[in-house]
Amino acid sequence: MQPIKTLGRLKRINIEYYGNAHQARQNGKFIAYVNAFTPVELLYAMDVIPVYPENHAAIIGARKQAPEVCEAAEGMGYSGDLCSYARCDLGSIRTGVSPTWGLPKPDLLVISNSQCGTLTKWFEVLSRHYNAPMFLIDVPHSGDGERDIAAESYVRGNLERLIRVVEGITGKPLDPDRLTESIRLSKEASDLWARVLETGAARPAPMTVFDQFISMAPIVAQRGTQVPVDFYGELLVELEDRVANGVGACSDERYRLFWDNLPIWPELRRLSEFLDSRGAALVASVYTWAWSRLAVNEEDPLTDWTNQYLYTANLHLNRRVDEYVEIAKKFQLDGFLYHSNRSCKYVSQDIPEVRRLVSSRTGAPGVILEADHNDSRSYTIERLEDQIGEFLGMLGSGKTRAGAVGPAPS
Amino acid sequence: MISTDSWAEFTQSAESPLAPAAQWKQTTGGKVIGHLLPDVPPEIIYAAGALPVALKGAGIPITRAQQHIPGYSCSHAMGLLELGLLDRLGDLDGVVIPYTCDTTRNLFHIWSQRFPNLKNEFLRLPKSVDYDPARAYAAAEFKRLFLSLCAFTDAEPDEAHLNSVIDIYEGARAKLRGLYHQAFDHPAEQRAKYLYAAIQAFSVMPIESFTQTLDQTAWGDAPAADNWIPIYIKGKIMDPPALPELFGELKLKIARDDLVDGYRMIETPAVDGPDPFLRLADRFRNTTPYAGYHIEPRAAAERFLARVKESSAAGVVFLNPQFCEAAGFDTPDFKKTLDGAGIPSLVLETSSRGVSMSRLRLRLEAFREMLEDN
Ligand code: SF4
Ligand code: SF4
Numbered sequence: 001m002q003p004i005k006t007l008g009r010l011k012r013i014n015i016e017y018y019g020n021a022h023q024a025r026q027n028g029k030f031i032a033y034v035n036a037f038t039p040v041e042l043l044y045a046m047d048v049i050p051v052y053p054e055n056h057a058a059i060i061g062a063r064k065q066a067p068e069v070c071e072a073a074e075g076m077g078y079s080g081d082l083c084s085y086a087r088c089d090l091g092s093i094r095t096g097v098s099p100t101w102g103l104p105k106p107d108l109l110v111i112s113n114s115q116c117g118t119l120t121k122w123f124e125v126l127s128r129h130y131n132a133p134m135f136l137i138d139v140p141h142s143g144d145g146e147r148d149i150a151a152e153s154y155v156r157g158n159l160e161r162l163i164r165v166v167e168g169i170t171g172k173p174l175d176p177d178r179l180t181e182s183i184r185l186s187k188e189a190s191d192l193w194a195r196v197l198e199t200g201a202a203r204p205a206p207m208t209v210f211d212q213f214i215s216m217a218p219i220v221a222q223r224g225t226q227v228p229v230d231f232y233g234e235l236l237v238e239l240e241d242r243v244a245n246g247v248g249a250c251s252d253e254r255y256r257l258f259w260d261n262l263p264i265w266p267e268l269r270r271l272s273e274f275l276d277s278r279g280a281a282l283v284a285s286v287y288t289w290a291w292s293r294l295a296v297n298e299e300d301p302l303t304d305w306t307n308q309y310l311y312t313a314n315l316h317l318n319r320r321v322d323e324y325v326e327i328a329k330k331f332q333l334d335g336f337l338y339h340s341n342r343s344c345k346y347v348s349q350d351i352p353e354v355r356r357l358v359s360s361r362t363g364a365p366g367v368i369l370e371a372d373h374n375d376s377r378s379y380t381i382e383r384l385e386d387q388i389g390e391f392l393g394m395l396g397s398g399k400t401r402a403g404a405v406g407p408a409p410s
Numbered sequence: 411m412i413s414t415d416s417w418a419e420f421t422q423s424a425e426s427p428l429a430p431a432a433q434w435k436q437t438t439g440g441k442v443i444g445h446l447l448p449d450v451p452p453e454i455i456y457a458a459g460a461l462p463v464a465l466k467g468a469g470i471p472i473t474r475a476q477q478h479i480p481g482y483s484c485s486h487a488m489g490l491l492e493l494g495l496l497d498r499l500g501d502l503d504g505v506v507i508p509y510t511c512d513t514t515r516n517l518f519h520i521w522s523q524r525f526p527n528l529k530n531e532f533l534r535l536p537k538s539v540d541y542d543p544a545r546a547y548a549a550a551e552f553k554r555l556f557l558s559l560c561a562f563t564d565a566e567p568d569e570a571h572l573n574s575v576i577d578i579y580e581g582a583r584a585k586l587r588g589l590y591h592q593a594f595d596h597p598a599e600q601r602a603k604y605l606y607a608a609i610q611a612f613s614v615m616p617i618e619s620f621t622q623t624l625d626q627t628a629w630g631d632a633p634a635a636d637n638w639i640p641i642y643i644k645g646k647i648m649d650p651p652a653l654p655e656l657f658g659e660l661k662l663k664i665a666r667d668d669l670v671d672g673y674r675m676i677e678t679p680a681v682d683g684p685d686p687f688l689r690l691a692d693r694f695r696n697t698t699p700y701a702g703y704h705i706e707p708r709a710a711a712e713r714f715l716a717r718v719k720e721s722s723a724a725g726v727v728f729l730n731p732q733f734c735e736a737a738g739f740d741t742p743d744f745k746k747t748l749d750g751a752g753i754p755s756l757v758l759e760t761s762s763r764g765v766s767m768s769r770l771r772l773r774l775e776a777f778r779e780m781l782e783d784n
Contacts, residue, residue, distance in 0.1 A: 077742030079759070081482065081733050113537055117512045117702060120537065121739030124707040128743055136538050136704050140551070141515050143532030144522075150550035151534060157543045317519035342482045345735065349516035352478050353523045370480070 001276055002247055004207060006235040007215055013227060014217055018100040021049050030107040030170055033126065035119045036290070037112040037313040038137065039159065039305050041186045041224035045178040046166050050110075051103055052221055053126070054119075057085035059099050060092060061265030061374030069097050070375050084343040084374035086122040093129065106132045107169055110162065114139035114309040116346035135165055139309045145316035155306045180298045182224040187295040192232035193219045194292035199239040200283040201331050204248025205256070206239045209282035210272040211249065213263045219291045254279035255395055256332055258324070260354070260366075261339035261347050262287055262373040267381055274385050278392050284331040286323065317350055321357045328362040335395055336366030337388065343372050367391040417604045419623050423611035424651070430615045431463045432501045441503040441563050443529070446490060446514060447613075447647070448670035448700050450506045450533055451690045453579050454552060456617060457572035458559035460503070464613035465490055466671060468649035468731070471764065478520055484731040485761060486647060487517045494525055504529030504562065506555070509537075510702040511736050529562045531555060537704045539695045548691035556687070572686040575617075582612055582621050583676040589629070590673060594640070596632035597663040602654035609675060639781050642718045643667035644744070645729030646701070646737060649760040653729075656771060660778050666721035668698045669729070701736035710740070711747045718753060725781045726755040727774075754780055 024031050032043055034050040043050050060066055066084060069091030074080050076094060078087055092098045109123045109132055120136060127134035137158045142148045163174055196215075199206050215235065218228035242248075257275075259282045264271065275282065293312060296304035327333070338355055341348045355366045369387055371379035423430055431442045441460040445452070452462035467489020472481075475491040493499050505528055507518040518532045534551050536544040560567040586609060593601040608627070612620055638661045648654065648671055657664060667673045680693040698717065699705050705713070718726055726748055730737040741757060748755045756777040758770065 077745060077757075079730075079732075079738045079741075082735055082738045086739070113704075117515075117537075118735045118739075120704050121701070121736055124704070124710065125739055125743060127707040128711065131708075134707055138536055138538040138541065138544070138704070140534035140536060140547070141509050141532070142534055143518060148534065148554075150547055150554070154536065154543055154547040158538075158541075315515075317523070340480055342480075345480075345483065345516070345733070346512040349479050349483055349513065350519050351480070353520050357523075 001249060001251060004211055004235070004238060004242075004249075006231070006238050007211060009231060009234070010215060010217065013231060017217075017221055017227075021051050022101060022104050024049050024104060031104045032166075033103075033106045033109045033123065035111050035115050036220075037114040037139070037294070037309050038110045039162075039296075039301070041182040041296070041301070042163065042174070042179060043110070043166065044224040045182040046170055046172070046174055048108070048166060048170065050221065051106070053089045053103065053122070054085050055217065055221060056092070056098070056100055056103055057088040057374060058265055060088045060097070062268060063099050064266045064376070065097055065099070066266065066374040067377050069095055070377070080375075081342075083116075083118045083122070084372055086118065086125075088374055089122070090125065105130055108132060108166065109134040110137070111135070112137035112139055112309055112313075114313040116344070118346065133165070133169075135162055137162065137309065139314065141314050142310060142316070145311055145314065145319050148310065151310055152306055155310055156302055159302050159305055179301070183296060183298050183301060185226060185229055186224040187297075189219055189223055189228035189232060190292050190295035192229065192236055194289075196232055196236050196239060197284070197289055197292060199236075199243055202243040203256075203332070204246065204250060204253035205281050205283040206242035206247060206249055208249040208272065208275075209259045209285045209288065210263075210268055212285065212288040213268065216288055216291060223291075223294065248281065250276050250279065250281035252279045253281045255334045255392060256281055256283045258282070258327065258331070258333050258336045259285040259287070259339065260324075260336060260351065261341050262344055264339065264371050264379075264384075265374055266376045267384075270381060271384075271388075274388065278389065280388075280392055282337070284327050284333065286320075286327070289327075315347065317353060321354060321361070324354070324358045325361050328358070328364055333362070333364050335364050335391065337391075338366050338368045339373075340368050340370045341373050342370065342378055343375065365391075365394070417607065417627060420604065420607040420611040420627075423614050424607040427466070427610065427614045428463065428499065428501055430619070431461055434461050434616050435501050442501050443504040443506060443559065444499060444502045445506040446486075446508060446517075448508065448510060448674065449535055449694055449697070450508050451552060451694075452613070452617075453572060453575045453686075453690065454556045455506070455559060456579075457568070457575040458556060459563040459565035460559065461616055462613075463502070464610075464671070465493070465499070465505070466647060467491070467493065468647045468760065469651050469764075478524060479517070482733050483513055484733045485649060486731060487513045491517070491520065491524070494521070502528060504531065504559075506531045506533055508533040509535050510700060511734070513734075529559075531558060535694070537702070539699055539703050540705045545688070545691050545695060548694055549685070549687035552687045552690050569686050573684075573689070576680050576686055576689055578617055578621070580680055582617060582624060583679065585621075585624050586612060586676045589627075590676070592629055594663055594665055596629065597638045597658075597661075598629075598632040599658040600655070601629065601632070602658045602664055606648055606654045606672065609672060613671070613675065637661055638663045639725070639778060640665035640721070640723045641781075642721050642723035642726045643669060643672070643729055644714070644726055645669055646731050646734060647671050647729070649729065649731065650765055650767065650770075652767060653770070656767065656774065660771070660774055662774065662778060665723040666717065668700075668717070670700060674698055674700070701734075701740050711743055714744050715747050715751055715753075718748065719751070723753075724784065725777065726753060727777070728755060728757040730757060730759050732759050732761040754784055
């Protein structure tokens with residue numbers, strides 16, 4: 001595996017981001033805890049730094065600190081069946097164990113239930129703990145994703161109210177010019193991130209999903225600033241160069257796979273090496289793609305956010321399947337690794353149906369791996385490797401390849 | 411004492427919840443629409459010409475569902491799927507699943523894949539129940555559901571008719587509330603069992619026959635109510651279903667519960683008004699918020715404490731379904747709030763894999779002793 005040089009910049013970027021968040025008050029800025037489907041461009045334009053407790057928890061997971069902090073949360077009465085991101089966060093607050101010196105205290109918590117309902121409940125706990133106000137962008141789930149005019153006006157009303165709430169906290173009105181600039185930067189970063197991900201369609205893929213997971217942080221946390229624009233611009237140049245020179249991320253790419261759901265953070269390196277040693281490259285994942293679609297247009301951002309939260313971000317089974325089918329074609333996939341994530345019921349519960357539908361439409365088989373994105377106490381890595389090994393063996397034997405999308409592995 | 415005969419119909423309905431629907435269907439030829447709890451207004455289904463039947467998955471042993479939904483899902487969702495896969499919901503023509511949590515959101519999709527020939531509806535409830543615009547949105551959503559079901563049954567959408575159906579249901583709710591309070595004031599060993607059977611019957615029987623039976627039903631004389639300890643039950647669903655009986659045996663009387671198949675189903679009257687959808691929206695917003703909904707977080711804990719105090723309960727039993735994120739996040743803070751007020755509480759976790767009644771009994775006995783000493 002030839003390392004991607006630009007990724008070396010990430011450490012500094014992340015340190016600066018958390019450093020700035022901790023320094024917010026000294027710099028006249030405010031802190032909002034947020035989740036994926038919240039309008040961070042709006043917050044940046046209003047001098048509010050968005051902070052993601054989920055990201056913080058992911059770093060804890062990647063550093064293999066989850067068991068220790070999860071146990072602390074469980075000791076506080078939080079069931080071991082709750083999302084391990086939340087348990088890591090609450091346990092980190094209790095123990096002080098944190099790779100980012102903890103998180104700064106929030107002035108506001110903003111949440112959109114277009115993502116999961118878990119976050120709403122988790123943020124309620126944080127809101128009580130910090131005695132900080134909480135704002136829910138309430139996004140009704142429309143079942144099959146059909147248009148819902150009443151919901152559109154309801155969600156838009158939520159966003160208008162959010163602006164008033166933030167203005168109340170910062171004591172300053174929203175400056176439309178700053179919002180326009182933040183949206184412009186967000187669009188630019190999102191486009192670059194999409195192009196970074198699209199390089200995965202090349203054979204061999206210049207970057208795997210493991211590297212995508214690692215390099216997501218700027219598009220998640222700093223969308224709407226210059227930082228991700230510069231970083232992804234540089235990364236794209238390097239990846240295009242690798243494509244031009246036929247440099248693959250996997251030493252000997254024979255199988256092209258899709259990863260569904262969140263990563264298993266504590267096992268990133270081990271799984272990456274395991275797959276590499278068997279000629280398998282993870283070339284696409286919806287989890288990383290999701291962040292390329294969150295930009296809006298300057299003309300009417302509230303309507304764009306409304307539609308995005310209601311129809312794009314909200315998981316609708318049939319749309320999800322359509323998307324996987326499209327990705328299977330574009331990325332010439334041989335198979336799907338579905339992470340049935342005990343912690344993230346929101347993305348995991350319909351995986352058996354997703355697998356059935358995707359396989360019947362693409363012919364590409366999939367294997368379901370039951371694990372957890374952070375809590376290594378709830379799976380054994382050897383068992384996961386055995387399952388993946390068997391799956392690759394099946395792919396290699398051609399037994400499941402009838403009707404598979406893309407050329408057969410050589 | 412209780413005249414058990416007068417309650418037999420209710421207990422039978424509780425034991426075989428689909429039986430009244432099967433009979434109704436045979437007699438009328440009408441359609442039967444099942445709905446998952448909570449907050450699907452049965453009035454909408456009934457006024458659309460179909461029979462509403464509340465579906466509960468808790469307590470169903472799981473043999474097939476785990477092939478379609480992972481085992482780390484709550485018993486409510488897994489049990490419903492199991493019933494469908496076992497073909498035990500054959501009399502249903504449709505199902506309404508409400509948006510209460512990520513699990514019901516996913517269940518709707520799984521269900522629709524498994525049972526594509528049914529009329530499947532997802533009720534898109536707002537979560538910010540205290541936020542004023544949630545009223546108009548909820549009303550619009552109830553109207554959407556009504557029109558969609560009328561189209562399915564070929565019924566003429568008639569809002570005046572819906573209004574009168576709401577009144578019929580309100581009459582039954584008021585009577586059930588009366589029985590609930592009487593059972594508390596004059597407890598007897600079997601009363602909680604019959605009371606919850608009656609509430610269950612309300613959610614599965616045709617409303618006219620339910621009301622008729624209810625009119626003929628009353629508590630008999632109760633022995634002097636000595637040594638009963640009032641408790642509050644917080645949670646999702648009465649699971650395992652035999653719990654009310656156990657509470658009665660242990661002389662724990664239910665001062666109040668906020669279960670979706672308990673008092674919460676009958677607690678809030680729909681105030682009069684010309685617009686049936688706004689009536690239902692107001693009732694929905696005024697009902698004790700279920701853990702899946704969102705209200706200002708500090709107020710949520712304080713309002714819970716106020717409800718417990720108002721009920722005069724000496725202790726609280728949390729009845730948390732395993733794998734239910736909504737309930738799981740609330741419990742530690744709510745428990746801490748109770749601790750601060752000197753109110754003891756007990757957390758019980760129920761599971762789709764079943765719970766041992768003898769273990770539950772032991773824990774409740776110990777809790778009772780603690781309350782006695784308190
Ligand atoms: S349940 Fe899933 S989406 Fe929700 S906080 Fe946990 S990991 Fe994130
Ligand atoms: S709210 Fe809890 S118990 Fe109810 S369906 Fe959702 S996960 Fe299950």
